[in-house]
Amino acid sequence: MDPRLVTLCVGNFVIGTGAMIVTGMLNDIAGDFGLGAASAGQLISVFALATCIGAPLFATLGSRIDRRLLLAGSLLVYGVMHLAAAFAPSFAALMAIRFLTAIGAAIYTPQTAATLPLLVNAQTRGRAISFVFLGWSIASVVGVPLGTWISSTLGWRVSMALVGALALLVSAAVWRALPRGLIVPPAGREAWGAVLRHKPIMLVVLTTMISSAGMFTVFTYIAPLMRDVYGISGGALSLMFLAYGACGVFGNAMAASRMDRVTPSRIVQVTLLTSITAMVLWPLAGLGSVALVLLFMLWGVGGFATNSAQQARLVLLAPERASVSISLNSSSIYLGQAAGAMAGAAIYTLAGADTLHWGAAALMLVALAVSQRARALGCQWQRPQAAQRA
Template sequence: MPIALLALAIGAFGIGTTEFVMMGVLPETAADFGVSIPTAGHLISGYALGVVIGAPLLTAVAVRLPRKTMLLAMMAMFTVGNLLFALSPNHEWGVIFRFLAGLPHGAFFGAGAVVASSLVGKENRAKAVSMMFVGLTLANVIGVPLGTLLGQQVGWRATFGVVAVIGLVAMAAIQKLVPFQGKPAESSLRGELGAFRRPQVWFALAIVTFGLGGVFACLSYIAPMLTDVAGYAPGDVTLLLSLAGLGMTLGNLLGGRLADRALMPSLYVALTALAAVLAVFTVTAQGKVGAAITVFGIGLAGFMIGPMLQARIMEKAGGTPSLVSAAVQSAFNIANSIGAYLGGLVIAGGLGLVAPNWVGASLAVLGLSIAVVSGLLDRREQPAPVPVAA
């Protein structure tokens, strides 16, 4: 694999850390700003809103920029946003700066996925994209636990100061390692928007939204499941989340390799496995060993899907992949919101702390159903074989 993928993975590591570490240092941030935990939660939703808005907007604005320039610009905005957040005078400014830090998230991954796939042959494109996304999954194994520990021991501002430093390192690595590719001559805003006229693009985004929504229905409430149901001590949760992150990392790498071999069959298997493991978690959550194994399995099955869908949507976008590739990140964050909302709804309805797993399994089945319809549409779109004259 090209060394340039390392630079993209460093950027992904920084982005993954800043997105998820906020959950770990939320109590310290709330105390510093003098607000309640629910109010401090706006710092999480503010970032997610930035991702949803920024992914299509910034990609559209910069559609004719050389992709290396685009990557550097997005990482610079990310770095400045995190530095400003670390210096926030109050909660209100903190939400604004978190929104700013979230804006380049999707655009970076959109451009990065296109660059990663361009560095290798067609038979290794999904694998190359998964190598970039390994930085995102490793953030859950290394960046989030260490960032949470730093925030608890030194202060949350130190955590986001370090994230800003990671952004600078990523910029230096991109400048040094990523080759200059010139302006994407085939790209125009009209052409990029034209990709959204293709039904298969919308099918792929729907699979992201609902299939991965199943993962977040579970993971949004994983802490109380592990403590109040499985019987783990609160201090064990960080280690178990790292276990989930390890599953995500392995799943991401495995998903990239399977996608290059047989994309749609592999996607069917991954979504089926995700639905099954989420359903099983309603039972295994009752014990420590079973819960730990299943948490790993959820990360493994859930993040096998990511590189498959990234490869799928770039394939269906044709020669204008940048905007739809960035839109995957918007769909990913919508999945996060839908999963968390529906999972909270069943808990509030008195169905118990493991009920979000049934929601997650149902969403995964819905994602699988959409994938099957998309696969059947592929067959209809294939030209009929031309009969050979005798």
């Protein structure tokens, strides 16, 4: 395996761990500052909204910056801000720090995907994107459960500090691994206009936003849900995240191995159906811990493979606009997270934690319908484009 891709994958592992770790620590953070779960969950919303705004902004501002400097610098910012979070004196300060932390995530993940066409050939591009995005799945199977366990034993501040230290180390590794002179096409007004007028691309981006909202309607409040409804917390909750993440890695690996043989749009169809099935069957979790773990695992299989397939889908639709389209897609991921966290807070407050899955299922069904429309329109769109190139 190309060591450059491995290093970029590890970078996504750090970004993913830092982005998702708050979910597992939500009970501890809420308790430390004397807040309810719904209020503490807004940490996820503020991070998501900042990344949503930052991803397209930095795609434009950073398009002329050498990729090595841009990616290593984003991890450096991410590391420093996680270390600052470990010493946050108040919840308001922690909210502000998480907003600034999001700058690193807004740059790194989308611009890593946009850099890959400069490192690999067109035939292996889909597999490369899925492999590098595998770092997020590994974060869910290793980083988040470990962070949750550390939070429950040593405190959430220690977890934040460890993520910060790891980000600084990986920043140095990225600097050493990438060559100088990697520059993507400029992301100016023309590039943004071309993407915004490209209907299939915009429908793919909309699919990402809605499916992300569906996932985070439940995922944001999974710690209080497990505690309040099923009596699971601490080490047992870490094991639940481990099972979820392990299946996420499996699903992403399966998608990566088939990305260049089966169209990414079909992979998205399968992964969304898998997640919808898990949400619809969620009431069966009341049968016992075995049923709950199995549903958690089924949800994990589809959860992370969707995003990597969506990235590959955008590159396939317009490889020359990947820097812009992928940053817009990343923005939609985080906008969906913020919307899902807010929707989940409303459902949690008004109807109770045990009804969150119905809201998630409804959103994922809408995402599936939009995805199918994007697939049909993409086929129609690419025919005249291919004829023009011929």
